[in-house]
Amino acid sequence: MKNYSAKEIKNIVLIGASGSGKTTLAEAMAYEGKVIERRGTIEGCNTLSDNTDIEHEYKRSIYATTLFTEFMGRKLNIIDCPGSDDFCGSLYSAFKVGDVGVLVMNANNGWEVGGEINLRYSRNLNKPVIGVINQLDGDKANFEATLEGLKAAAHVRPVVVQYPVEQGAGFKAFIDVLMMKMYRFTDENGTREELDIPEDQLEYAQTLNQELSEAAAVYDDALMELYFEKGALTQDDIRSGLKLGVANREIMPIFCCSGKRDIGTKRLMEFIINVAPGPTTPTVAPKFVSTEGEELVADETQPAVVFVFKSQIEQHIGEITYFRVIRGKIAEGVELVNSRTGNKEKLSQLFAVAGKNRVKVSELSAGDIGCTVKLKGTRTNDTLAAVGAHVKVEPIEFPEPRYRCAVKAKEQGDEEKLGKLLNDAKYEDPTILVEYSKELKQTIIQGQGEHHLNILKSRLSQENKMEIEFFAPKIPYRETITKVAQADYRHKKQSGGAGQFGEVHMVIEPYYEGMPEPSKYKIGGKEINVNIKGKEEYDLDWGGKLQYYNSIVGGAIDARFMPAILKGIMEKMDEGPLTGSYARDIRVVIYDGKMHPVDSNEISFKLAACNAFKDAFRNAGPKIMEPIYDVEVLVPSDKMGDVMSDLQNRRAMIMGMNSDKGFDRLNARVPLAELYRYSTTLSSLTNGRATYTMKFGSYEQVPADVQDKLLKAYTDTDEE
Numbered sequence: 001m002k003n004y005s006a007k008e009i010k011n012i013v014l015i016g017a018s019g020s021g022k023t024t025l026a027e028a029m030a031y032e033g034k035v036i037e038r039r040g041t042i043e044g045c046n047t048l049s050d051n052t053d054i055e056h057e058y059k060r061s062i063y064a065t066t067l068f069t070e071f072m073g074r075k076l077n078i079i080d081c082p083g084s085d086d087f088c089g090s091l092y093s094a095f096k097v098g099d100v101g102v103l104v105m106n107a108n109n110g111w112e113v114g115g116e117i118n119l120r121y122s123r124n125l126n127k128p129v130i131g132v133i134n135q136l137d138g139d140k141a142n143f144e145a146t147l148e149g150l151k152a153a154a155h156v157r158p159v160v161v162q163y164p165v166e167q168g169a170g171f172k173a174f175i176d177v178l179m180m181k182m183y184r185f186t187d188e189n190g191t192r193e194e195l196d197i198p199e200d201q202l203e204y205a206q207t208l209n210q211e212l213s214e215a216a217a218v219y220d221d222a223l224m225e226l227y228f229e230k231g232a233l234t235q236d237d238i239r240s241g242l243k244l245g246v247a248n249r250e251i252m253p254i255f256c257c258s259g260k261r262d263i264g265t266k267r268l269m270e271f272i273i274n275v276a277p278g279p280t281t282p283t284v285a286p287k288f289v290s291t292e293g294e295e296l297v298a299d300e301t302q303p304a305v306v307f308v309f310k311s312q313i314e315q316h317i318g319e320i321t322y323f324r325v326i327r328g329k330i331a332e333g334v335e336l337v338n339s340r341t342g343n344k345e346k347l348s349q350l351f352a353v354a355g356k357n358r359v360k361v362s363e364l365s366a367g368d369i370g371c372t373v374k375l376k377g378t379r380t381n382d383t384l385a386a387v388g389a390h391v392k393v394e395p396i397e398f399p400e401p402r403y404r405c406a407v408k409a410k411e412q413g414d415e416e417k418l419g420k421l422l423n424d425a426k427y428e429d430p431t432i433l434v435e436y437s438k439e440l441k442q443t444i445i446q447g448q449g450e451h452h453l454n455i456l457k458s459r460l461s462q463e464n465k466m467e468i469e470f471f472a473p474k475i476p477y478r479e480t481i482t483k484v485a486q487a488d489y490r491h492k493k494q495s496g497g498a499g500q501f502g503e504v505h506m507v508i509e510p511y512y513e514g515m516p517e518p519s520k521y522k523i524g525g526k527e528i529n530v531n532i533k534g535k536e537e538y539d540l541d542w543g544g545k546l547q548y549y550n551s552i553v554g555g556a557i558d559a560r561f562m563p564a565i566l567k568g569i570m571e572k573m574d575e576g577p578l579t580g581s582y583a584r585d586i587r588v589v590i591y592d593g594k595m596h597p598v599d600s601n602e603i604s605f606k607l608a609a610c611n612a613f614k615d616a617f618r619n620a621g622p623k624i625m626e627p628i629y630d631v632e633v634l635v636p637s638d639k640m641g642d643v644m645s646d647l648q649n650r651r652a653m654i655m656g657m658n659s660d661k662g663f664d665r666l667n668a669r670v671p672l673a674e675l676y677r678y679s680t681t682l683s684s685l686t687n688g689r690a691t692y693t694m695k696f697g698s699y700e701q702v703p704a705d706v707q708d709k710l711l712k713a714y715t716d717t718d719e720e
Ligand SMILES: Nc1nc2c(ncn2[C@@H]2O[C@H](COP(=O)(O)OP(=O)(O)O)[C@@H](O)[C@H]2O)c(=O)[nH]1
Pocket: 016, 017, 018, 019, 020, 021, 022, 023, 024, 025, 041, 042, 043, 059, 060, 061, 083, 104, 134, 135, 136, 137, 138, 257, 258, 259, 260, 261
């Protein structure tokens, strides 16, 4: 294969609802580029893109797959993404290295929420989009309805470049109002005739050509002038206007297709090659920026910078690292420096990727996408740069997890093996987070949805013979106090052998940011004066603070016992008196105590402090706090009522609502305890038409009835 330069490369990302035909279209593109001699099918489990066992089993894309095709002497790198929102992580990686999205729509289904959600990602990630109304050969195909739905929902303006002459089983021709030609297909392998537009379609085609010209003229004053002067634009003028409009993310040209019958594939590819933004198109948003803020342009002559957007472990081969050459040019055998580790990596072999097939190449230039194998310590989001270049590309920011559960191996002895496998999974898919929680004594796994984690479960079972179980995760509660309390405790053991003696008097009170220094406490008619001798403040590992004051007068306790007293308090902060959860936000003042000349030692003071703290805590209006998440739900307006009442049953506090093109955005604060399997419920409430994000907000006190339940549950297990 020849080495393509940045100007000869386009990187596209196929997006759209599941089942819209992305994988099938990618197959047709590879076929047109002669990468394959026969097109595989989803049903036949032999497409380039869906090439894993799990994808064959589900007949769906689960991973984003890269495949190249060569057409008109140019190279097109296609990243075929899964449509399901559970796998949205791969859309983030794909859009990081892709220059333009191609939104595929299934004309049989009209405008679908899957497309809506994907389109929203492209908008959030500042990527331009081209639209394809696909499956026009289907029985229920409706080009117009699909287009109307898209127009109502899209934030970029769709403009028709092509429309079908006949839809349904008879679909074999479309009219292209940019070329002002009709394309008619004589077989299902892309053979086409270029014909004049039939008489009866001419007027309509001219109207659409006018609309297209007008849309294209808006982005360039010179074109606008030309358009007013002549009332029309030439093909080249339209192209140059569309180039700007698409790159500015203002218009979305619309094409006609049947990926399965290979109708329209070639014209779409021609347009992408001629008009779509590519590695050298200046777009509004800077595409690649280093962590130092330097913009990295696709210039072959500069020192190489390579960005890794995916890494995958494949049996028999090991690690496969997928990257885009951001800048410079690399040849096989090149040594680059991983800017995260500082280690050198040798790229002994370079490949162009066509799904499961890899084609060895000797060089790859700026703008191109490829892969290499057998790197030692390079993973997703790493930059490999020429020795001395010292560049690190801004990483992909993956979405926050929104599904959380606990996981364990079915067989007890498998725990260690499971740990390793989960680590590998996390490495391949950065939207999977796994952590053993010391606090909860559970391994917590987080991802994008139940389906996302179930796929992992099937894979572990099939590929690694590892059976796992998911179950409800515990909630990381916290304990705190709401009022001032005082306690004394004397620890004494004087029978036989060496004695133990320590007595501690303390006041505790709720800590809050910016509270004044203590001077005097009045508790139960008793006055306690504070005389600050020492003050320590700790940021607790689990959030919140502990302030520790020494206000001992007249040497009642030696300063050398103060650390032991703190240790005793910490023991209870670590395992709170109410439910054994971490305690937080407490000020402790040690103001008096007693020592014994012989029997006092550290352990005695630690025990005295621990017990005094526990007693004081119980009298200080103790409260359980729970994590509250900020949840944002995007829901079609007609489902808003259902989603809202479900949230209210989850103790949610609704923070705001606003409408956005037929969708409502709802912001709420919801306790984590009420969010278990939320994605599944939301999906069934809205037939999969809603999506949401969640992010930790703060800890808040639980309502009294919930506290009672938690206390009871803890005493029950304590008694066991
Ligand atoms: N009739 C028809 N069926 C199609 C077309 N494209 C895809 N399909 C079928 O639609 C289903 C989903 O296709 P697939 O390519 O997996 O869609 P993806 O989920 O968007 O990747 C499969 O059964 C395909 O055979 C098309 O252009 N026409």
